[in-house]
Amino acid sequence: MYDSLNHLAADPVGRAPRSSATLVLVRESPAGPEVLLLRRAERGDHNSGAWVFPGGLVDEGDQASAGCCTGVSADEADARLGVERGGLAYYVAAVRECFEECGVLLARSADGTPVSAAQVAVLDAARGPLHRGETTLPALCAEHGLSLALDELAYYAHWRTPVGIPKRFDTRFFAALAPAGQRALHDAAETVEHRWLRPAEVLADPAGYKMLTPTLGTLKLIAAHPSAAAFLAWARQPREVPLTQPRLGSGSQGKRPVLPEEPAWAELGRLDPEGRGHASYDIQTDVAVRLSPHVIRVTAGNGSVMTGPGTNTYLVGGGPNNEWAVIDPGPALPAHVAAVLAAAPGRITQILVTHTHTDHSPACVALKQATQAPVLGRVAAHPMWQDDSFAPDRVLQGGERLAVDExxxxxxxxxxxxxxxxLCFLLEEEKTLFTGDHVMQLSTVVINPPDGDMRAYIASLRTLATTLELDWLAPGHGFLMPRPRQAMEAIVAHRLKREAKVVDALRRLGPATVDTLLTSVYDDVPPRLHPVALRSLNAHLFKLRDDAAAVERDALWALAGLSAPAEAPAAR
Structure with a gap:
């Protein structure tokens, strides 16, 4: 390994990832793009028998190859990969490993033309000596008058092995169109088979191909494009390439890597920084999860399309007096109440409620009977969909500071x-906001008039996002969420985008009934969820009315200035 490239920080248990590069060869076919995959030899490790792209470690010879490269300068490579130095070596390693493992070489002759199949055939005998370190790529290029065509490579992804795995790699992924006339051949040493496959074909048969997570991720990317050219055009677009580093977690599928786009990813990093894989990527019903010295989560077994994995109850406290507050006791399920009481390490002294929908507050009655703790919250302005058993001992106005413990x-x-x-509750000492249903993970909340108000909802989100310094959101459904401001800003952007669809639908269809507008505005939502979406559509329409942007008469909605007729138009 080229030591000067090893500028990566070691993980908490002292293992620094090793620099490596991968090259994905793609080609066109009548049925869509195809990729070259190689099957690894059986070596007794987790890579054995896996289908992979050509790739391997960056070595010292790759850095020394700068003199035989064309198309990308050292400075350009550093800028593209976002490193201070050594970026060119990743490009070279990708080309070298591809040649060593499958005999395909991205290079040009002295006159600038692509290397011919005949020239590559002559070079084929050097694959073994090159792999064994008996010769170098610069030496081969000098001997045969070649230069490496690095501009054929499109850098598109950056993966790093999860913390906690003994052998870790920091891998830059490149893609290139397979050069015409060259034939791929596996090396029969490290790889024992090769195939050109369509990504969609592989993804449709997950049991038929053993693959590592980054390989699957790349196949999904390519499968989303209609052709190899389209994928490469996307890969070449100027953009920041993010680091993708899975985290190990345990759950219903055993111990496995969890990707950053999965709900549990951020929480796993907080609960298991050493990557031992003991934290769960599943929400477990009525199991106490210690999120910090001051926070415990217990999730009720009321999962559904409306509640996701279930409603979260949080215990907050654990100061010198070992006193605790409960946020959102949840539904009145005896097993859940028992689990909350069992999870409390000390005395429960307060019961707090974010709102009184029937999945959040009904267990107040049983919890108060068991603890004698007072209930704090607010009564809704409208009774529809509310918990009629809720009776707060103290009404909260907002602005209070509640001392749970020292x-x-x-x-x-x-x-x-x-x-x-x-209501939302901020744990000041940890900069964690308990959001109830104000922010949910993986889903936007339903805004159901008359108690729900879209205008007030957006205003509340903007106030929190701009005035609070937060590290975490603890939602009423799902895992801990990082980057609170970005999460809230994304919700506002989503709501305004939906509002723009309402305005567009009114412009095209109005005056129209809400049922007519629904299928246009929520065409991206399954029809089975349209009754729920109808509530939020009404909330958007009422906001537009309050903003003087829309009007309603005789159950017909129109943009302001385009009055609804006195009678509904005849059916056409």
């Missing part, structure tokens, strides 16, 4: 929108 303080924010009585 060094454990919750600040109260009134955040109407999803519900008129919605």
């Amino acid at each position: 060094g454990v303080t919750l600040q109260v924010f009134h955040t109407p929108g999803h519900a008129s009585n919605h």
Whole structure:
């Protein structure tokens, strides 16, 4: 390995990832793009028998190859890969490994033309000596008058092995169109088989091909494009290539890598920084999860299309007096109430409620009976969809600071929108906001008038995003969420984008009924969910009405200035 490239920080248990590069060869076919995959030899490790792209470690010879490269300068490579130095060596390693493992060489002759199949055939005998370090790529290029065509490579992905795995790699992924006339041949040493395959074909048969996570990720990327040319055009677009580093977790599928786009990824990094894989990527019903010294989560077994994996109940406390507050007792399920009581390490002294929808507050009655703790919250302005058993001992207005224990303080924010009585609670010492249903993971919340108010909801989100310094969101459904401001800004952007669809539909279809607008505005939502979406559509329309952008008469909606007729138009 080229030591000067090993500028990566070691993980918490001291293993630094090794620099490596991978080259994905693609070609066109009548049925769509195809990729070259090689099957690894059986070596007794987790890579044995896996189908992979050509690739391997960056070595010292790759850095020394700068003199035989064309198309990409050292400075350009560094800038593209976002490194201070050594970027060119990744490009060279990708070309070298591809030649060593499958006999395909991205190079040009002295006159600038692509290397011919005949020239590559002559070079084929050097694949073994090159792999064994008996010769170098610069030496071969000098002997045969070649230069490496690095501009044929498109850098598109950056993967790093999860912390906790003994052999770790920091891999840059490149893609290139397979050169015409050259024939791929596996080396019969490290690889024992090769195939040109369509990504969609492989993804449709997951049991038929053993693959590592980055390989599957690349196949999904390519499968989303209609042709190899389209994929390469996307890969060449100027953009920041993010690092993708999975984290190990345990759950219903055993111990496995969890990708950054999966809900549990951020929480796994917080609970298991050493990558031992003991934290769960599944939400487990009525199991106490210690999120920090001051926070415990217990999720009710009421999972559904409306509640996701279930409603989260949080215990917050654990100061010198070992006193705790409960946020959102959840539904009145005896097993859940018992699990919350069992999870409390000390005395429960307060019961707090974000809002009184029936999945969040009904267990207040049983929890209060068991603990004698007072209930704090607000009563909704409208009774529809509310918990009629809710009776707060103290009504919160917003702005209060609740001392749960010494060094454990919750600040109260009134955040109407999803519900008129919605509250969020900020654990000041950890910069964690308990959001109830104000922010949900993987889904936007339903805004159901008259108690729900889209205008108030967006205003509440903007206030929190711009005024609070936060590290984490603890939602009423799902795992801990990082980057709170970005999460809230994304929700606002989504709501405004949906509002723009409402305006467009009114412009095209209005005056129209809400049922007519629904199928146009929520054409990206399954029809089975349209009854729920109808609630949020009404909320958008009411916001537009309050903003003087839309009007409603005789159950017909139109843009302001385009009045609805006195009678509904005859059916056409």
